[in-house]
Amino acid sequence: MEPFAKIFMFVxxxxxxxxxxYTVMRTIKGDPPSSEDE
Amino acid sequence: xxxxxNEQWGTRIGLVLAMAGNAVGLGNFLxxxxxxxxxxGGTFMIPYFISFLLLGIPLMWIEWGVGRHGGRFxxxxxxxxxxxxxxxxxxxxxxxxxxxxxxxxxxxIYYTYIASWMLGFSFFSLTGKYFGLGxxxxxxxxxxxxxxxxxxxxxxxxxxxxxxxxxxxxxTMLFLGWVLARGISGGIEKLALYGVPILFxxxxxxxxxxxxxxxxxxxxxxxxxxxxxxxxxxxGNARVWLAAAGQMFFTLSVGMGSIQTYSSxxxxxxxxxxxxxxxxxxxxxxxxxxxxxxxxxxAVIFFGVAGATAIANNGSFDLGIVxxxxxxxxxxxxxxxxxxxxxxxxxxxxxxxxxxxxxxxAFLQEEIGMTRRNxxxxxxxxxxxxxxxxxxxxxxxxxxxWDYWAGTFGLVVFAALEVFLFSYVFGINxxxxxxxxxxxLKIPGFYKPVMKWVTPSFLLVLLTxxxxxxxxxKLRMEGVPEENVPYLWVARAIMALMCIVGVVLLKRSWARRxxx
Numbered sequence: 001m002e003p004f005a006k007i008f009m010f011v012x013x014x015x016x017x018x019x020x021x022y023t024v025m026r027t028i029k030g031d032p033p034s035s036e037d038e
Numbered sequence: 039x040x041x042x043x044n045e046q047w048g049t050r051i052g053l054v055l056a057m058a059g060n061a062v063g064l065g066n067f068l069x070x071x072x073x074x075x076x077x078x079g080g081t082f083m084i085p086y087f088i089s090f091l092l093l094g095i096p097l098m099w100i101e102w103g104v105g106r107h108g109g110r111f112x113x114x115x116x117x118x119x120x121x122x123x124x125x126x127x128x129x130x131x132x133x134x135x136x137x138x139x140x141x142x143x144x145x146x147i148y149y150t151y152i153a154s155w156m157l158g159f160s161f162f163s164l165t166g167k168y169f170g171l172g173x174x175x176x177x178x179x180x181x182x183x184x185x186x187x188x189x190x191x192x193x194x195x196x197x198x199x200x201x202x203x204x205x206x207x208x209x210t211m212l213f214l215g216w217v218l219a220r221g222i223s224g225g226i227e228k229l230a231l232y233g234v235p236i237l238f239x240x241x242x243x244x245x246x247x248x249x250x251x252x253x254x255x256x257x258x259x260x261x262x263x264x265x266x267x268x269x270x271x272x273x274g275n276a277r278v279w280l281a282a283a284g285q286m287f288f289t290l291s292v293g294m295g296s297i298q299t300y301s302s303x304x305x306x307x308x309x310x311x312x313x314x315x316x317x318x319x320x321x322x323x324x325x326x327x328x329x330x331x332x333x334x335x336x337a338v339i340f341f342g343v344a345g346a347t348a349i350a351n352n353g354s355f356d357l358g359i360v361x362x363x364x365x366x367x368x369x370x371x372x373x374x375x376x377x378x379x380x381x382x383x384x385x386x387x388x389x390x391x392x393x394x395x396x397x398x399x400a401f402l403q404e405e406i407g408m409t410r411r412n413x414x415x416x417x418x419x420x421x422x423x424x425x426x427x428x429x430x431x432x433x434x435x436x437x438x439x440w441d442y443w444a445g446t447f448g449l450v451v452f453a454a455l456e457v458f459l460f461s462y463v464f465g466i467n468x469x470x471x472x473x474x475x476x477x478x479l480k481i482p483g484f485y486k487p488v489m490k491w492v493t494p495s496f497l498l499v500l501l502t503x504x505x506x507x508x509x510x511x512k513l514r515m516e517g518v519p520e521e522n523v524p525y526l527w528v529a530r531a532i533m534a535l536m537c538i539v540g541v542v543l544l545k546r547s548w549a550r551r552x553x554x
Contacts, residue, residue, distance in 0.1 A: 001259050001260075001262055001263040001266070001267075002263055002267045004080060004267065004268050005079070005080055005262065005263045005266040005267040005268070006266075008079075008080035008083055008266045008268060009080070009262060009265075009266040012083050012087070012266075012326055013326055013327045013330075015087075016319065016322040016323050016325075016326045016327060017323055017327055019315075019319040019322070019323075020316070020319040020320050020322065020323035021323075022319075023312060023315050023316035023319045023320075024054060024316045024319070024320060026312060026316070026478070026479075027050060027051075027054055027309075027312050027313050027316040027478070028050060028051050028054070030050060030309060030312065030478045
């Protein structure tokens with residue numbers, strides 16, 4: 001692979017993987033959807 | 039307002055997976071790699087990520103906020119949500135909101151038909167029906183193409199055999215009807231809890247298999263290079279930027295009405311900022327990491343870069359069905375690998391389909407007073423009835439016509455209207471406060487001006503460009519074969535009739551309840 005292609009691929013994939021795992025884990029650890037009636 | 043029993047999400051992970059299932063669709067695995075390859079490879083990722091930050095994420099948050107806000111007033115479909123965004127002062131808003139019911143219904147109908155092809159090809163993979171239809175790779179690819187054309191041509195018994203598309207379409211539609219009738223937590227959430235992890239598992243297993251294939255015409259690294267190698271001259275090309283912005287709509291399923299309906303089942307203090315971002319990020323993982331590493335590298339390995347370029351230029355289905363069908367027929371355990379590929383596409387399709395049908399079901403419950411079960415039955419019956427129009431007249435271009443107006447251009451029109459209502463009529467300050475009710479994530483402050491100025495400007499540029507270069511020629515049916523013109527007019531008439539019926543039902547319902 002071309003050096004630039006490698007950089008783009010790893011930066012892009014790394015960024016979205018980190019964002020996905022970080023936000024999903026934080027979401028799961030949060031409170032469940034509340035069940036109180038409005 | 040609604041007389042229906044309150045429905046709600048059972049678990050937070052269920053909600054995230056259902057929203058991710060809505061966003062992750064065929065576009066992630068088929069459209070994204072084709073767009074990247076056609077628009078400068080690695081260079082495409084620069085406007086793509088900028089569009090994600092300035093268009094995709096703000097729209098995602100706005101739609102989550104609009105939905106939860108509407109749900110607080112008992113509205114689970116867009117007309118009522120738009121009405122409360124104007125504090126019930128602008129009577130026209132709810133009529134524009136009907137777009138958020140009819141467009142997803144239109145897309146639901148033809149998208150279900152496309153998803154049913156994937157179910158069909160899962161079955162044909164297990165029976166080995168389309169493998170080995172030639173003496174070499176090129177002729178076998180031609181064999182798969184002929185098989186697909188035969189499958190799509192009702193009555194042609196040379197390939198899959200006659201009426202198989204109708205059978206798979208009916209099975210898919212009835213399955214969706216069954217899921218939808220079981221409600222939010224009992225049907226949609228359960229489908230997501232099982233379906234989305236299976237989808238990701240299948241995609242990861244397939245990705246590993248593709249990347250470990252022996253080089254043939256080229257290697258897997260050449261395939262990745264084909265997608266990611268930047269062509270800097272393309273960075274100044276407006277077409278590349280607009281392609282990247284357009285991909286945001288397809289991949290995140292924004293501008294549709296389904297995100298709003300899903301989030302309307304949240305309570306006032308349920309978070310929308312972190313959860314909205316996590317579904318957008320999950321979708322991006324599925325698209326950039328998984329979608330970008332399966333189909334194009336597989337095609338490059340067996341057809342070389344030049345062959346893969348030709349395949350990519352022929353469109354998503356040539357890549358997803360013809361090229362992938364051929365490639366998976368070349369490796370050991372073809373039946374299983376073919377099944378894994380097409381069944382993962384089927385799951386991606388049906389999890390999106392249930393979201394697309396949800397606004398109409400909510401509308402029928404809310405405005406007609408139907409029970410969820412009856413609303414699901416009505417949507418299923420309508421889906422089968424109108425879907426057969428596509429099944430029988432696919433070759434006439436009716437599916438492409440619906441796809442353009444409801445599934446492409448309509449998304450931008452609807453999103454532009456929604457952002458205008460949220461940022462200017464409801465007010466960006468109120469909107470900002472609304473998004474932060476019960477928020478687990480503080481949205482960075484610069485997103486406030488982005489939502490007010492940048493996102494609407496982005497949408498207006500997109501709308502103008504697409505309107506000028508595509509919508510007007512499409513409206514005039516330029517380049518359409520003469521014999522197809524009557525069919526396209528019928529396709530347009532059906533969409534127009536659906537909008538008229540929606541508006542009439544809405545007007546009567548609101549007049550009956552003295553809501554104006």
